[in-house]
Amino acid sequence: METVILGSVFLLLLTVQHKAKVDPLFYVFAEFSFTCVLGLTNALEQDGFISGFVGFYIKMGEPHLSTAYAVMMSYWEGVVHFILFLTIIHRMFSGKSYRSLGLLWAGSAIACQIVHIPGVVIGKYGSNIRPAFWSNVPLVLVPFWAASLLFNRPREMQIIIADKIAAEQKKGLLSRPIDLILSLLLLGAMAFSVFRGFVVLDCPLDTCFTYIYQYEPYLKDPVGFPRVMMLVYLFYALPLLTAFIYGLKTPGCSWMLDWTIFFAGAMAQTQWCHIGASLHSRTPFTYRVPADKRLPVIALNVLFAAAPALLALRCHTNPAYFMKPVPAGQSNDKKKKN
Numbered sequence: 001m002e003t004v005i006l007g008s009v010f011l012l013l014l015t016v017q018h019k020a021k022v023d024p025l026f027y028v029f030a031e032f033s034f035t036c037v038l039g040l041t042n043a044l045e046q047d048g049f050i051s052g053f054v055g056f057y058i059k060m061g062e063p064h065l066s067t068a069y070a071v072m073m074s075y076w077e078g079v080v081h082f083i084l085f086l087t088i089i090h091r092m093f094s095g096k097s098y099r100s101l102g103l104l105w106a107g108s109a110i111a112c113q114i115v116h117i118p119g120v121v122i123g124k125y126g127s128n129i130r131p132a133f134w135s136n137v138p139l140v141l142v143p144f145w146a147a148s149l150l151f152n153r154p155r156e157m158q159i160i161i162a163d164k165i166a167a168e169q170k171k172g173l174l175s176r177p178i179d180l181i182l183s184l185l186l187l188g189a190m191a192f193s194v195f196r197g198f199v200v201l202d203c204p205l206d207t208c209f210t211y212i213y214q215y216e217p218y219l220k221d222p223v224g225f226p227r228v229m230m231l232v233y234l235f236y237a238l239p240l241l242t243a244f245i246y247g248l249k250t251p252g253c254s255w256m257l258d259w260t261i262f263f264a265g266a267m268a269q270t271q272w273c274h275i276g277a278s279l280h281s282r283t284p285f286t287y288r289v290p291a292d293k294r295l296p297v298i299a300l301n302v303l304f305a306a307a308p309a310l311l312a313l314r315c316h317t318n319p320a321y322f323m324k325p326v327p328a329g330q331s332n333d334k335k336k337k338n
Helices: 004-017 025-045 056-059 068-092 100-121 131-152 162-169 177-199 206-216 225-249 255-279 291-317
Strands: 156-158 336-338
Touching: 004 336, 025 068, 068 100, 100 131, 100 225, 100 255, 131 255, 177 206, 177 291, 177 336, 225 255, 225 291, 255 291
Parallel strands: none
Antiparallel strands: 156 336
């Protein structure tokens, strides 16, 4: 029934007549907007704000959606993704660029599913997977396809004269205090990623033992989501953080302008789910963050999510250091396809 309903929505979208040629990503954003509402409905019902909408589906289709992690994931989809979709569709039909917003969503959506699907399979719900669970497969494949389209489209930005670019790129890292602070934050994020990766891999060091039992016991929750998330950080986020430090040190790395947005979306989504689930009432009390340790744990996790967001903001407010030189005589007010 889920497949029939989502398929019917897609067919309805195809029948809508438009005067201009429609971007194929419109159908993705419109279809996923429908699923956002379903996610928000689940979150509201699990938290007791409404009732009688998804109980049967949770019981017979995807029981893991009642976990704290899935509830926080549903809130993110129902609020953040839904607002992004509406904004992107509006800009799409207004003739404005939506590439950066699209990359932000793609990073968030891919991170969501690469934790969600493996977490269900390896966690305590892995022995009770129903056919409805596999309807999540398109939700991970489509964002990869959309991201490939967005990365391959030209980037639109203002031209910056060659003199300004050259002046910025002559500065060393010590002469750019903001970039220096960001580099230190990224180094800290790398260390945190490695440490928590070791923790979920049952590292026997006393520090790891103390951390998982006294600070973040949620990392050993049998639902599987926190373990998968820490491994994603260790094997995927860590190399990207290393590349970003290189990009802050080496001028002309124009790829920073795209990948920092993509990564910021991914980190915001995963950290929202992780922080929220570790405090949520649906998480068993023994796995929640202890009350006397909440401040340092939440502060560390918020800073971990904030570092990529601050980096993306820095790259897009002053991109001269990351651009290739252009002829000095060109106007700053013109647009260029980079």
